[in-house]
Amino acid sequence: xxxxxxxxxxxxxxxxxxxxxxxxxxxxxxxxxxxxxxxxxxxxxxxxxxxxxxxxxxxxxxxxxxxxxxxxxxxxxxxxxxxxxxxxxxxxxxxxxxxxxxxxxxxxxxxxxxxxxxxxxxxxxxxxxxxxxxxxxxxxxxxxxxxxxxxxxxx
Amino acid sequence: xxxxxxxxxxxxxxxxxxxxxxxxxxxxxxxxxxxxxxxxxxxxxxxxxxxxxxxxxxxxxxxxxxxxxxxxxxxxxxxxxxxxxxxxxxxxxxxxxxxxxxxxxxxxxxxxxxxxxxxxxxxxxxxxxxxxxxxxxxxxxxxxxxxxxxxxxxxxxxxxxxxxxxxxxxxxxxxxxxxxxxxxxxxxxxxxxxxxxxxxxxxxxxxxxxxxxxxxxxxxxxxxxxxxxxxxxxxxxxxxxxxxxxxxxxxxxxxxxxxxxxxxxxxxxxxxxxxxxxxxxxxxxxxxxxxxxxxxxxxxxxxxxxxxxxxxxxxxxxxxxxxxxxxxxxxxxxxxxxxxxxxxxxxxxxxxxxxxxxxxxxxxxxxxxxxxxxxxxxxxxxxxxxxxxxxxxxxxxxxxxxxxxxxxxxxxxxxxxxxxxxxxxxxxxxxxxxxxxxxxxxxxxxxxxxxxxxxxxxxxxxxxxxxxxxxxxxxxxxxxxxxxxxxxxxxxxxxxxxxxxxxxxxxxxxxxxxxxxxxxxxxxxxxxxxxxxxxxxxxxxxxxxxxxxxxxxxxxxxxxxxxxxxxxxxxxxxxxxxxxxxxxxxxxxxxxxxxxxxxxxxxxxxxxxxxxxxxxxxxxxxxxxxxxxxxxxxxxxxxxxxxxxxxxxxxxxxxxxxxxxxxxxxxxxxxxxxxxxxxxxxxxxxxxxxxxxxxxxxxxxxxxxxxxxxxxxxxxxxxxxxxxxxxxxxxxxxxxxxxxxxxxxxxxxxxxxxxxxxx
Numbered sequence: 047x048x049x050x051x052x053x054x055x056x057x058x059x060x061x062x063x064x065x066x067x068x069x070x071x072x073x074x075x076x077x078x079x080x081x082x083x084x085x086x087x088x089x090x091x092x093x094x095x096x097x098x099x100x101x102x103x104x105x106x107x108x109x110x111x112x113x114x115x116x117x118x119x120x121x122x123x124x125x126x127x128x129x130x131x132x133x134x135x136x137x138x139x140x141x142x143x144x145x146x147x148x149x150x151x152x153x154x155x156x157x158x159x160x161x162x163x164x165x166x167x168x169x170x171x172x173x174x175x176x177x178x179x180x181x182x183x184x185x186x187x188x189x190x191x192x193x194x195x196x197x198x199x200x201x
Numbered sequence: 202x203x204x205x206x207x208x209x210x211x212x213x214x215x216x217x218x219x220x221x222x223x224x225x226x227x228x229x230x231x232x233x234x235x236x237x238x239x240x241x242x243x244x245x246x247x248x249x250x251x252x253x254x255x256x257x258x259x260x261x262x263x264x265x266x267x268x269x270x271x272x273x274x275x276x277x278x279x280x281x282x283x284x285x286x287x288x289x290x291x292x293x294x295x296x297x298x299x300x301x302x303x304x305x306x307x308x309x310x311x312x313x314x315x316x317x318x319x320x321x322x323x324x325x326x327x328x329x330x331x332x333x334x335x336x337x338x339x340x341x342x343x344x345x346x347x348x349x350x351x352x353x354x355x356x357x358x359x360x361x362x363x364x365x366x367x368x369x370x371x372x373x374x375x376x377x378x379x380x381x382x383x384x385x386x387x388x389x390x391x392x393x394x395x396x397x398x399x400x401x402x403x404x405x406x407x408x409x410x411x412x413x414x415x416x417x418x419x420x421x422x423x424x425x426x427x428x429x430x431x432x433x434x435x436x437x438x439x440x441x442x443x444x445x446x447x448x449x450x451x452x453x454x455x456x457x458x459x460x461x462x463x464x465x466x467x468x469x470x471x472x473x474x475x476x477x478x479x480x481x482x483x484x485x486x487x488x489x490x491x492x493x494x495x496x497x498x499x500x501x502x503x504x505x506x507x508x509x510x511x512x513x514x515x516x517x518x519x520x521x522x523x524x525x526x527x528x529x530x531x532x533x534x535x536x537x538x539x540x541x542x543x544x545x546x547x548x549x550x551x552x553x554x555x556x557x558x559x560x561x562x563x564x565x566x567x568x569x570x571x572x573x574x575x576x577x578x579x580x581x582x583x584x585x586x587x588x589x590x591x592x593x594x595x596x597x598x599x600x601x602x603x604x605x606x607x608x609x610x611x612x613x614x615x616x617x618x619x620x621x622x623x624x625x626x627x628x629x630x631x632x633x634x635x636x637x638x639x640x641x642x643x644x645x646x647x648x649x650x651x652x653x654x655x656x657x658x659x660x661x662x663x664x665x666x667x668x669x670x671x672x673x674x675x676x677x678x679x680x681x682x683x684x685x686x687x688x689x690x691x692x693x694x695x696x697x698x699x700x701x702x703x704x705x706x707x708x709x710x711x712x713x714x715x716x717x718x719x720x721x722x723x724x725x726x727x728x729x730x731x732x733x734x735x736x737x738x739x740x741x742x743x744x745x746x747x748x749x750x751x752x753x754x755x756x757x758x759x760x761x762x763x764x765x766x767x768x769x770x771x772x773x774x775x776x777x778x779x780x781x782x783x784x785x786x787x788x789x790x791x792x793x794x795x796x797x798x799x800x801x802x803x804x805x806x807x808x809x810x811x812x813x814x815x816x817x818x819x820x821x822x823x824x825x826x827x828x829x830x831x832x833x834x835x836x837x838x839x840x841x842x843x844x845x846x847x848x849x850x851x852x853x854x855x856x857x858x859x860x861x862x863x864x865x866x867x868x869x870x871x872x873x874x875x876x877x878x879x880x881x882x883x884x885x886x887x888x889x890x891x892x893x894x895x896x897x898x899x900x901x902x903x904x905x906x907x908x909x910x911x912x913x914x915x916x917x918x919x920x921x922x923x924x925x926x927x928x929x930x931x932x933x934x935x936x937x938x939x940x941x942x943x944x945x946x947x948x949x950x951x952x953x954x955x956x957x958x959x960x
Contacts, residue, residue, distance in 0.1 A: 065486060072486045081434040082427035084607065086559045087639040091891040094559060094607075123427040135425045142417055142857065145278025145865055147424035148431060148558040148607040173900045180891060182558040182608045183278050184868030186902040188861065 051111050053078070056124030066112035070104075071095045073111060074121065082122045083151040092180040093152020097121050103156045122151045125158055133199040134158055134192065141192040145183035152179040157193050161200050169194065248380055253311045253397050254387035256339070257380045259332035260289070264378030266360055266371055267299045270333070273313030273395070273582065274325040275305035277609050278865070279922060280418040280858040281321040287854055288326050291411040292333035292404060294357040295372065305581045305603035312582035314393035315684070316609065319743075319820065319920025322854055324393045326918065332385070335399025339383055343375050391582075406852060406914035413914070415857035432577040432604035433562040433636060440564065441468070442485040443625045443635040444492035446478045447645060450884045452505045452730050454696070457498035463491040471495065472628040476696030476733055479625050481633055489638070504883035505730040513549045513947075516653045516674055519726035523677075523705040531718030536668030540659035544763050548656070548752035549947040552676075552879035553649040555741055556894050559607025560642025561618035565625075566632035567592075572599040576619040577606015583684035584616055588623050591688045610742035610869070614646040616685030620693035640889035645692070648879055649741035650676040652707070654752030658760050659718075666760060666775070668718035671710055671753055677725040678745050679704035680737040695733045703728055703737075708745045710753035711818040711927075713778040735886040736879070746819065746927035747873060751948060754815040754931030758799065759944065767796045768814050768935065783911065784825040784847045785816060791909045792827035792845035799939040807834040810842075811940025815928035821919030822850040823911075826867075828932035832940050837956025841871045841933050843905045846925055851916035860908045863925045867906050870929025872897035878949050 048063045053070075055078060062077040069088070074080045074097070083106055086094030090105040097106045098120040126132035131139075134154050144150055153176065160175040161167070167175070172193050181189065249255045261269045270289045276282045282302040290297040303309060313325050337357065344362035345352045347370050355362050363369040371377075387397035406412075423429035448454070454476040463469045468483040469491045480495060482488040507515045537543065564575040565588075572592060578584045581601040589596040606615055618635050626633040637645075652675030659668035680703045681690040688694030689701055707723035729736055761771035769789050773782060788794070794812070801811065809832050816825045829843040844867050853859055876895045879888045888894035934945045943958050 068486045072484075076485050079436075080427075081430050084431070084433065084559055085636060086607070087890055089639060089890055091639075092558070121427070122425075126426070128422060128426055131426070138425045139422050142280075142421055142861060144421060144424050145861070146558060146605060146608040147278070147421075147429070150424055151427075154425070173902070177898055177900045179899065180558065180896065181899075182556060182610075182869070182896065184865040184870075184872065184897075185861075186868050186897070186899050187864045187906050189899065190902065 051114070053114065053119060054116070055080070055119045056121060064111045066110065068111050069107050070097070070109040070111060070114055071106040074106060080121060080123065084148055086148070086180070092149070093156060093178070094149050096152045096155040098155060098159065101159060103159050122154055125154065132158060133196040134161070137192040137195040137199065141188045141195060143185055143188040143192050145185050149179070149181045153181070153189055157196070161193070161197055165201060167197055172197070249382045251309070251311060253391070253395055254385045256332060256335055256383035256385055256399065258311050259329060260336040261380060262372045262376050264373060266373035266377055267301060268293060268295055270300055270302045270329060271310045272302050272304050272325065272329060273310040274321050275316050275579070275581070275603050277316045277579065277922070279862040280855065282420070283416055283418050283858055284322055284854040285326055285329050287411045287414065287416060288330045289333040291409055292330050293337050293360070295360040297411050297416060299360065307581050307585045307599070307601045311395070312391045313395050315578070315580035315582065317393055317579065317683070319922035319924065320393045321922065322918045323820065323920045324396070326854065328396055330403060331396070331398035334401035334403050335383065335385065336381060338399060338401035339381065340372055340375055344370050347375065409914070412854050413912070414855065416855055417857065429605065432564070432575055432606045433559065435564050435575045435604060437564065437566050437632045440632040440634050441481045441483055441629065442488040443479050443481045443622060443633045444488045445621055445635070445637065445641065446480070446492050446495060446497060447641065448499050450499065450502055450504070451735050451886070452732065453499040453502040455497050456500050459496040462496035463494050466491045466494070470629050472625045474624065475698050477624060477693060479621060481625055481629050505734070506736070506881050506883050507729070508883065509881055512551070512651060513653055516651065516676070516726060521674070521724045522727050524722065524724045526720060526722035527709045528719065528721040531668070533668050533670055533718045533720040536718040537657070537659045539661070540667065541662040542660040543657055544660065544760055545655070545657035546756055546759055546944070546946060548654045548755060550652045550748040550751060551948060552651045552736055553741060553873055553877045554643050554879050554888060554894055555610050555613035555646045556643045556896065557606070557608035557610070557613050560637035560639055561606065561614035562634070562636040563615070563619035563622045564632060564634040565619065565622040567626050570598060574599070574601045574619050574623065575604050576601055576615055577604060577609060578615045578619060578685065579609055579612065580616070580684035583686035584619055587616070587620060587685040587688055587691065591620060591623055591694065592627060611744065612647050612681070612683045612739035614642055617692045620685060620688065620691040624693050624697070643894045644886040644889040645735045647681055647737050647739035650678050650738040650745065652676070652745070652748045654749065656752055656756040658756070660764070664764050666716055669714070669716040671721040673707050673723040673749065675707055675723065675725060675748070676728060676738050677703060677705045677707065679706050679739055680728045680734070681739045683740045692733055701731055703731065708749055710749050712753065712776070712816060713781050713818070714757070714772070714775040715777065716775065736881065742869065743819070743923035743926045746817070746923065747870065747930055750815065750817045750927040751930035751934065754817065754928055755934045755944070755946070758813070758931070758935040758938065762799050762938070765798045767798055769794060770796060772814070772816055780823050780849055781816065781818070784823045784849050787909055787911065788814065788825035788827050788845055788847040791847065791907065794827060799935065800942040801939055804940065809834065809940040811936040811938070813932045813935025813937070813939055815931035815935060817924065817928045819920065819924035819927060822848070822921065822924040824848055824925045824928055826925070826928050826932045828929070828936045830933060830936040830940065832937060832955070834941070834959050837952035837954070837959065839875055839933065839937065839950055839955060840901060841875070841903050843907070844903055845907045845909065847909045847911065848921065848925060849911035849913065850919045850921045850924070852914045852918045853910060853912045854918060856910055859910060859921055862921050863908045864906050866923065866925040867929060868897065868902060870926040871903065871933070874930040874933050874948055874950060875901070876949050876951060
């Protein structure tokens with residue numbers, strides 16, 4: 047049976063009817079119509095569906111609707127805009143990171159929370175923080191350069 | 202202005218009406234007034250036909266002076282569209298920013314082969330260059346007439362033709378918004394070999410101002426700000442969601458389907474046709490639930506696969522379906538009889554999966570006799586044919602619109618998803634979007650073939666190599682074809698009973714090592730399961746290249762070590778090809794290579810380091826790489842810490858794009874070498890997600906990939922999308938040998954296997 051849920055996504059409040067066991071990912075993509083995050087595995091193994099719930103990275107493909115509560119949801123589109131990019135977005139463009147780009151939500155949303163909480167991280171700390179995220183095109187070299195660049199921008 | 206635009210604004214009707222020939226021809230003295238505007242031409246359906254011999258099939262000058270370049274290939278993430286834009290801008294003499302490259306929409310591009318064989322620039326760019334040059338020639342001829350000036354006096358800058366005496370006219374004024382109707386000299390080939398030049402002379406490389414520049418991709422920002430729609434994001438009104446149901450035992454088919462088991466899920470419909478079984482529902486989550494809950498009774502079938510532990514024995518013992526010697530000189534058998542010493546080794550490579558970042562997705566709409574498919578395919582024009590064949594409709598009534606997919610490295614699951622969507626859209630009479638689940642993306646995509654390579658060398662008493670033999674025995678590289686033009690090459694076609702025809706093919710090492718007696722060839726064996734097999738093979742990035750060169754470049758190192766010769770020195774002794782020599786010498790210099798034989802013998806303790814070299818050609822491109830690795834003997838863990846990559850693909854169009862492309866090749870190559878192996882049991886493939894098909898983690902990523910580009914402007918560009926992945930495995934294996942004295946001959950070099958080999 048579906049229930050009514052109120053979701054605050056990137057500062058906009060939406061009401062959706064959904065199965066309480068349905069992953070948040072499908073509400074964001076299908077009910078609300080966002081083109082981000084992406085379905086990669088449905089198993090919390092890759093990160094392509096990552097969003098922030100109250101600022102913390104969460105894999106929306108395994109986050110049930112009933113568990114979202116009143117958490118504020120931020121997706122990649124809510125991280126920054128071309129006019130006001132997040133430092134990671136600016137760095138990603140500068141370093142020309144993505145190839146297919148399908149993995150991008152995982153890296154950017156995870157790194158954004160990490161760099162907010164950890165100033166001037168070492169490369170080893172960056173690698174550990176991003177461990178487990180998948181990029182199949184093999185853009186890891188550029189990802190590391192971009193995250194380091196963003197870390198410098200964020201002081 | 203985006204560099205990356207798809208022609209979604211064209212109506213299907215207008216495009217498909219483009220069969221009538223325009224009877225006027227610009228550049229032949231016909232007044233422009235007789236050429237209708239693009240908008241009007243579309244409305245009246247008199248655009249020149251979309252055929253390879255029409256200039257308008259490649260280049261159009263828009264009313265505002267911008268240029269549309271219609272490209273029958275697509276970008277798989279390397280920024281190919283930027284390079285094509287540079288090539289077109291260069292030959293046309295227009296600013297780069299004014300060129301829009303429109304890729305792989307079958308309604309507005311001709312079949313240039315799709316993304317295939319690293320030919321985006323090599324053959325695709327060659328054609329776009331010729332077309333752009335011809336467009337310029339025609340425009341200058343038109344300007345001469347308009348300005349009443351001799352052609353020799355005309356110069357072109359930024360799309361403006363000037364006669365040098367205040368008289369000038371722009372491309373927009375000459376033809377903006379109207380079509381070229383200019384015949385090209387087409388070689389009558391479709392696909393990668395398509396070539397249709399005009400009469401124009403191409404610019405000399407010394408005149409190039411845009412080609413060779415490091416221009417950035419303009420499609421990165423839309424991705425970073427979530428403004429680009431992937432194929433997974435396309436929606437049309439009335440669309441329903443489809444999911445497939447695959448058997449737990451490969452080869453079995455549904456014999457009973459209990460539709461009442463999903464009756465509680467809103468709007469579910471079951472689509473069942475022989476071995477084909479799928480569900481659709483209005484909502485995506487409902488379709489996923491229905492696919493999981495549907496009760497199905499499957500046919501009994503014999504277990505299709507051997508124990509995985511017996512895979513390589515199976516290959517060795519299997520009947521040979523085709524044998525081909527691709528290279529032979531001298532008398533190899535005689536030379537081996539006369540050898541003072543024979544060195545031989547066998548190398549093994551597993552099945553590997555594309556395991557694209559996301560499983561495939563496609564959307565198919567059948568409406569008013571027209572079929573539209575949005576797909577991440579690498580071969581949209583071939584897919585168009587396959588869809589037409591499946592539905593029994595004319596190919597002209599099918600349009601395939603390529604959209605960026607969730608990663609693509611060859612013939613992955615994209616064509617299968619599209620055909621599944623076609624079958625279900627036809628069955629339910631609604632547009633159907635199919636997105637596979639993760640287990641299908643890894644467990645059911647076409648695989649790179651498993652192989653065994655037997656290599657031997659005959660050495661005479663003086664230590665000279667007098668004979669060399671390289672033989673592969675393997676599954677074919679093409680159980681299913683590399684495109685979806687024939688339904689038999691898709692799961693939908695196979696599961697619905699199409700007659701099968703598995704192709705045979707493999708390959709041999711691409712190098713220039715000269716031995717007076719040399720033989721290289723291959724043998725293919727039958728597939729384990731002939732129909733709807735999750736281990737069916739097709740092309741995975743650099744098809745069979747990583748396998749073959751793992752073996753051949755490891756073995757060359759083994760011979761060098763046996764003869765106590767430095768590995769680079771040994772390779773240089775056996776090649777006379779100047780570009781190969783240059784690449785090898787450059788990689789030695791740039792990596793700080795110390796000349797000495799392997800292995801090094803100066804390390805004690807658990808943590809050891811080594812360096813290894815490998816070299817390969819690929820369709821004209823040369824790659825020499827040095828890997829520097831660290832190994833922890835106690836865990837068996839390898840860190841491929843640093844790569845030096847010397848890359849020579851002739852003329853470089855965009856050095857920045859090229860470096861990124863090579864970095865991706867190296868990292869993916871490390872992943873395939875250290876981790877990747879499709880696992881299976883007697884029933885099915887058991888690699889179904891990222892835990893059961895691990896790939897390289899960022900904590901294991903090389904610290905440095907130092908790419909050294911050799912630019913040869915005078916040599917026509919060759920490919921870069923794949924060549925640099927092929928020597929990676931051997932370079933790592935050779936570095937492990939250098940560090941430890943132990944030779945790894947089976948991929949992947951997972952920690953357990955390495956630890957076992959070292960103990």
